[in-house]
Structure formats: structure tokens, C-alpha cells
Amino acid sequence: MANDSPDNPTQSLKGRGAISNLAGRFVDQVSTRESDGWEQALEQQQRIDTVAIEEKAKSIITTNNSPDIPFTQSINAYRGCEHGCVYCYARPAHAYMDLSPGLDFETRLFYKPNAAELLEKTLRQKSYQCSPIAMGTNTDPYQPLEKEKQITRQLLETLQRYQHPVTIVTKSQLILRDLPILAEMAQDNLVHVGISVTTLDNALKRKLEPRTAGPAARLRTIEALASAGIPTAVMAAPMIPALNDSELEAILTQAQQAGAIHAAYILLRLPFEVAPLFRQWLAEHYPQRAQHVMSLVQQSRGGKDNQTEFGQRQRGTGVFAQLLQQRFRVTCRKLGLNERKLDLDCSRFFLPPQSGDQQSLF
Template identity: 55%
Template sequence: MVDDLTQRHNRTPARAAISNPDVRFDRYTARAVDDGWHQDEDLPILRTEVSEERARKIITRNNSPDLSFGQTINPYRGCEHGCIYCFARPSHAFLGLSPGLDFETKLIARPNAAEQLHKELSSSRYEPATIAIGTNTDPYQPIEKTRGIMRDIMQVLSDFNHPVAIVTKGTLIERDIDILAPMAAKGLLRVGVSVTTLDPKTSRAMEPRVPQPAARLRTIARLTAAGVPVRVMVAPIVPALTDHELEAILEASSSAGAVAASSIVLRLPQEVAGLFQDWLQQQYPDRAKRVMGRIRELHGGKDYDPQFGKRMTGQGEWAAMIKQRFKLATRKLGLDRSLPDLRTDLFARPPQRGDQLSLL
């Protein structure tokens, strides 16, 4: 339920979550109560806090059957973009932090990420395979502007001629075109840009600190102009809220230069279900019941069904209709194609200090 004290005081501008659910691993719960000393004074605005951790391992591997990548990197934990629908929110609980406001405001940077990546790629046991970045939290979220961790990571990957697939909503990716474009020219890079809605008001409510839709379309155009292949990701599709925009998003993205497309329906794992419903009641009370009814229809009567093969597409008539609309629209726009596999044959460890020089 919504924390009444948090809601009463306007201390969370440009945040999507309106509460801080308990950490599911904790034995104890916390509740805000009025102790009688309240004098109608506003609590201070909730600011973003950034702490640091030194990564002992930076490449994470997975074997999920419905994911297209086998290894990934996360430069940051938590995400200031604050998308209310973010499926990564529950991962904050593993840090002893809430998937709610903590996920948006208590971030963790990994300043030695590039150094550790260099070490792991230099291992004689390492075998190159595409690394996905942005699959959990966004590498181009606002704090990257000052931290530059993602740029350092990309420089290491470039030095090793290592293939990488990036997913982002952040226009800050344009800063790194000087690294991205040469990698793309070698067949080492592709980018997925997520566009959830074209409506600025809906976007600001759902994704409060994400660049506006028009800005993301301009980013697609600038990346494309630099020779970077871009896939538009219509994700997530929110039933009864953004699903009517599917064709318009695809058309606008195609016009901007996107060469492929994908889509994922809304999924609400763990604490995300409660956070999303609280947000829905606050932002769209007139359609909250309809939205949740459609979501439960997608997931067999539940808020979420985590089964592989179903969790990203849903099931039932509405899911089938969305699939057909997506198929027809992408075929019409020429977006119904898979991007070629990224190259691994160019991978090479750069010379290290102390290495014997080649006589060739």
C-alpha cells in the first residue's frame, strides 16, 4: 500500500514510485507513523545518492532460454530513470534496499568496471561472445554523464575488438559515437533504443527521468547517420494505456532510421506489481481497473506469469492480436528482420606491458 506520510509530503518530484516496499529478505518491516510532533512542515526533497562498490567480477552469465544473450555487464545498480514498470526493480532487494524509491534514489556505481573487464577479457580461458549491456539497468542513465563508467567500458571493448549489444533509453549514448561508429563499421556493435510511448505526458509519468520520446527518436537518427544499426524496442507495451500507439511508434522509429524492431508486453515481477498498481491508481484512476484486468488476462489471471516463453509475450486473444499487429506493421515498414550476428573473429587481446614483441 502507499506510504501515507510519503504521499502527504511532496518530497518526490520526478520520481515514479510513491512508496518504499519492505525488502522481502528482511525479518523486520518498517512503517512511517505520525508521532504527534508533525507541524505541517514538508520533508526535504528526496535526492539521488550514489555509493560505490569495487566489482570483483564484471561479466555476468545467464542461461535463460528466452533471452538472446549469454553474458552481460551492469555498470550501475539501481536506475535514476525511475521507470515504474522496470522489471529490474526487485534486484535491489538483494542489496538490502527497497525496489521502490530506493531503486531510483540509492544508486551504486562500479568505478573499476573497465579495469576488471580488461582483466577478464585478457584471461587465456576467455572465449569471445556478444556482451549485452543495459539488460538490467540503463548504462546511459543520468549519473553516467559525470561518472563515465560506460564510456570506459566501451573503450576496453573497442580495444579488444569485442562484440557488444547495447540497450538504452538514454540520449547520452550520442556522446560515445566516436567509439561506437568504428565498432559498428567492423560488425562489432548494435544498439536497441526503447520507445514506450510517443506521448510526452504519459512518458513523463511512467519514466520520469528518461529523455522525452522525441529526443529518443533523434538519437535513433543520429546513431543511424553514424552507421550504427539501431533496433527500436517497443517495450513494454502497456495494455489499455500505450498499446494503441504500437504502429505509430514503429512508423516514427522507421522514419528516424531504425532498421529492425522488437516488442515486449508489460511484466510485473515481485514488488513491481504493487508499485505499478499504486502508481496506476494515482496517475490513471479512471482506467486502473481496465489496465490490470487486461494484464491479468495476459498472464493467466495473475499479475505476472514467470514461465519462460510466456513472460515477455503473454497469452490469450489480446496477446495474439498484439503479435499480429506487430507482425503486419513491421512487415509494412521493412522492420521485420533480424540483425546479423556480431563478429567474434576479430577479437584480439591488445599488447600488454612486458609482452614479447612480434618479429613479423
């Protein structure tokens, strides 16, 4: 498999976040392209089309027991994400598919057409114990491919039919397509939604998250959800030192004014292949600031690009991380955010009758 070396990144492609198809850690051989001065094609960036690949999943609910994650069950209807957020911690998962966590992650997407069917079978198992299912934990459930495939909608319809609680995190205003379903579920305390707002700067958004909704559209999405009675949170994530961290207070303020009642943040995480991809991106878009950004990242990650320890991987350590946490707490207290618990109701869960079920005589 041919991959661009981290030492020889290409220029950025319009509408794509990653700079290269950096090789995954499981690849044995890596090839690079070198120009001899004659081949102009290497200097011309070609468009890379998105390819959707059907994946027949064998199971649909993923479980975890991580102490710093507020859910134990999750569903990801898609592998890869066309949004192209360069910092996405889900990128390394593409290495397990023998694909690059770089451009492949945002152009070679996998969808699970049997997701709703698998979900229904799982919910009807006698051993199943109801607890909120999180959607949007790895890749965005409302990425552009969802408009065509509608797998997230099918999952929501199934969860609604079973009166099963769900949480959703997204950057996309496509979630408003499902507003009627979400509003009905909210009346029974079965859903809450988090909208990720990484920056209020359109120019930075286009580089950092190229195929996502703009900041104003995300704030309007928060407003529409909140107006429909859906408990809505703002996710100020990730906070990137010396790049968008100065916007933390403004993001929280504008989201609260739009109707958000809850807030969370995550310090930039750079696991596995994400770190070299992010360094390439910095060198391309912010070369004069790159060294400063990575210095602050490492100061907040024990001298490394990343921390994996529970209790530290989301927030970081050190002076910068502590100040960021204090700023977040002070602003939330000032705005009245996080005063209400967002506990969902699991007691409503039931198994609706299916065709062929034995009917009771009494």
C-alpha cells in the same frame, strides 16, 4: 528499516517514478507512517536527493542460458537507475542490498569504478570465449550518473581495443557522446544499439519514466545513430494494456522513419515487488483506469500479475497478448523492419599487446 506500506502509499514525488519505499521481500519488520492530523510534514513531499555509492565489484560479466534472451553475456556498470521507470523489472534486485525496490532503487545508486579493469582481465583469460556482450539489460548504461562516472565509456573503449562485439539498449540521448566510438565499431560489425521508446506522449512519459529523455529526443537519437551507420533498433517496451499499447504502430512507424531497421517489444512484466509498486502508481496517476489495466494484465498472465515461464514472460498469453503480437508482426512487415539479421562479428576479437608482454623474435 522504515518503509512505506503498500496499503499506505504516499503521494508521488516530482521527478521520481515510485510512489513509496515499499519494503523488499527479505525485510523482517516494516514500519508505517500515520498522520494524526497535526503533523503537516507528512502531507508535504520532501525532495529526495540521489546518492551515488562506490561498489568494488569482484567480477563484471554476467552469463545466462535463458532460451528467450538473445544474449549469453551482459555487463551492468550500475545498480539502481535514476531514470525511475516505475515498471522496471530490475527493481527487485535492490532488495538483495537491504534497500527498497521503490524510491531507494532510483535514489541510492551503486557504481563500479573498476568495471573496465575487470573486463580487461576477463577478456585476457585463456578460457574466455568471445560472444557479444549486452549492456543495458538491467539498468540503463547511460543513466544520468554516467555523465559523471563515464564507466560505460571506459567499457566501450576496452571492447573497441579488443575488437569485441557489444549490444546496447538505452533510453538516453547521452549515448550520442560516444557516437565516434560506436561509428568506428559499426564499420567492423561490432555493435548494434536499441533505443527504448515506450510512448510518444510527453505527459505519460513524465509520469512513467520521469528522468528519461522525451519521445522526440529518443527519435532524434535513433536518427543520429542510423545516420552514423550504426544498426539501430527500436524497443517498444513495455507495452502496458490500456495505457500505451494503442501507440505500438505509431512508435514503430516513427522509429522506422527515423532510421531504425529492427524492432522488438515486451509485454509489461511485474515480478516480485514491481507489481505492488505499479499498482500504487496506477492508483495515484490513473485511478479510474487502474482496475481495467490490471484486469488486462492478469488476462495476459494466466490470471496473475506476472508470468515467469520461458517463452511466455516476454509476450504473455491470452487474447490480448495474441492480438498485440499480431499487430507487431503486421506493422513490422508493412514497414520492412526485422528483414535484416543483426549478427555481430566475433572473429575480429584479439588480445592487444600490453606493457611487459614478451615480444616475439620472429
